[in-house]
Amino acid sequence: MRAMRITGRVLVVLTMLACAALAQPAFYLKSGDRVVFYGDSITDQRLYTTFVETFVRTRYPQLDVSFVHSGWGGDRVTGGGGGPIGLRLRRDVAVYKPTVVTIMLGMNDGRYRPFDxxxxxxxxxxxxxxVQDLKSxxxxxxxxxxxxxxxxxxxxPAMAGGGYNPVLVKFGDLLQEMAAKQSMQVADLNGPVVKMLERAQATNADLAARIIPDRVHPGAAGHLIMxxxxxxxxxAxxxxxxxxxxxKGAKVVVGKNTAISGLSASNGVSWSQTDQALPMPVDLNDAATALAVKSADFLEKFDRETLKVSGLKPGHYALRIDGLQVGVFTAEQLGEGLNLAAWPTPMMKQANEVHALTMKRTGIxxxxxxxxxxPLEADHLAGAKAAMDALDALDTELDAKQRAAAxxxxxxxxLVPVTADEARIPAGFTxxxxxxxxxxxxxxxxNHHGTTPDWHVENGVLVGMQNPVxxxxxxxxxxxxxxxxxxLELNPDWGCDGGLFLRSNERGEAYQVMIDYRDGGTLxxxxxxxxxxxxxxxxKDWEKYYKRGEWNVIKARIEGEIPRISVWMNGTLVTQxxxxxxxxxxxxxxxxxxxQVHGGTQIWKEGGKQKFRNIAVRELP
Incomplete structure (x- = not known):
């Protein structure tokens, strides 16, 4: 009887798993699909549409789907600046022989006034x-x-007379009914965005207003949620x-949508991992995007790239992927699990490259x-066809490159054990x-300051000294x-002049962040x-931000063909x-x-030291 009860439990579990699998809807797009996005200026921004394209490319890299972006600013259900609706549908939709068409119209149709x-x-x-014309x-x-x-x-504030968004909601209700009657799909790009805005408004009202800066056309943050x-x-x-x-057991417990090999758990943990998808590229450095993502639970719902490591000895561990230090985490944090989609990983870098190609291709x-x-259709120019053929070829080439990049x-x-001091290095710095x-x-x-050989390490600190004086x-x-x-972290002796050189050549000819830690000096x-x-x-007021006799943090950024340099001191931006x-x-x-250790004796204390630790770099595009 006991054996039968165990079997029964197993059957119940298997049944539940099967039901859960059946409850997961199959992705709507299929190999061979050609998707045309049709709409007004919001679609014409090519933001929510390119985010969708990049998501499909990165989440389903083997799926053969193509995309066309056919939004035109000012369009209504009767057409607009691109011509009457019949022409728009023939020239900008049907000609591509689509298997999937999305339609978003209504913002202009309501005439920007209360319900009428x-x-x-x-x-x-x-x-x-x-819709009937499109079906035909x-x-x-x-x-x-x-x-x-x-x-x-x-x-x-809402528009007087009852507001304008309620008009768009009524339009949406109409489309919901129409879709149900005609077996069409429907997507709600209003309700979820409003809910996100409400949560964002409660968190940071000024920043929330930047998500849809003109009330109509969202920025990238709003389009991502759309x-x-x-x-x-x-x-999806x-x-x-x-x-x-x-x-502790040196074993893989879960490996979903990935292949893991070469697991080793001696002095930390290492393994090789080949995922079947890339994360959706999200610019969390943009404050409005970060707020929108948090307010919509975007990462939890659409970008779960989870890593959980249990059985580690207490302490701090640097997570490095392909040699890039993603971040430093405690054993407890790793045991609870991380969502790597929120971190600057090589996979995110690859996904960003895919999105850059998406933008280039759609631009072409x-x-x-x-x-x-x-604009040249009525001129019947032979060169126009040649130009379009050339751009089509370039589009095809970029499409192939985009697919390969995905x-x-x-x-x-x-996962490498590190000290508590090393744990201070920011995420994304190696x-x-x-x-x-x-x-x-x-x-x-x-170098014209000399060739002192006295660069050495004392208790994890890089020390530079004059030698000889x-x-x-x-x-x-x-x-x-x-x-x-x-x-880097620094704690030079008072009276010692030095510097942090950026883009230096062998002779030390470079842009320098000054570390003149002396009377009359500046940092x-x-x-x-x-x-x-x-x-x-x-x-001039560097001493407001610097802590004498203690370890301080300097972060410097250099970018651009014509260099732009920013410097932070202990977290405060002091130089642009x-x-x-x-x-x-x-x-x-x-x-x-x-x-640098400065040469000469006038601005260097005899026997003094330049001292640095935790030096790390983050390369930028």
């Missing part, structure tokens, strides 16, 4: 007629009707990959359509000083960097070290400086990072 039954009836008649022109197309995105009456709503209506999966590792198509095809690759994961020796660095033999010099990274941020400013015509910037031209020697766009 006559206007509503006109919209209803026009939309029904448009593209009989193979599966149609998704989109409830119009909102007119923002959350972060700003894309999520459309994808949700299509049954939320999981990128799901991994759980038992470090838009140029073909809006700059050549439509294929996940094998990644090397490492250490370039190992705390043990000067591996990865070298002394300049041609008056002879300074620089210690350079072996690697060159172009656009980057460098993070955090910018100086051209043996660069001609560079206008220096000194920070731009050159007027690239004054690097020979116009160099990259160079080494270096730390």
């Amino acid at each position: 039954q006559t206007v509503f009836d006109w919209y209803k008649t026009g939309f029904e007629s448009m 022109l593209a009989p193979a197309a599966r149609i998704t009707l989109i409830r119009p995105s909102p007119y923002d009456e959350v972060t700003r 894309a999520a709503a459309l994808l949700d209506s299509w049954g 999966p939320g999981v990128v990959s799901e991994v759980e590792i038992d470090a 198509h838009n140029t073909r359509w809006r700059t050549i095809e439509v 294929i996940p690759v094998a990644r090397k994961y490492e 250490p370039i000083f190992n705390g043990k020796d000067t591996t990865g660095w070298h002394i300049s033999t041609t 008056g002879k300074g010099g620089i210690l350079l990274t072996d690697k060159k960097y172009k656009n980057f941020e460098v993070y 955090g400013g910018v100086y051209g070290e043996r660069l001609k015509d560079v206008t220096s910037l000194s920070i 400086w731009s050159d007027v031209a690239n004054h690097s020697v020979d116009g160099a766009l990259d160079g080494m990072i270096a730390v």
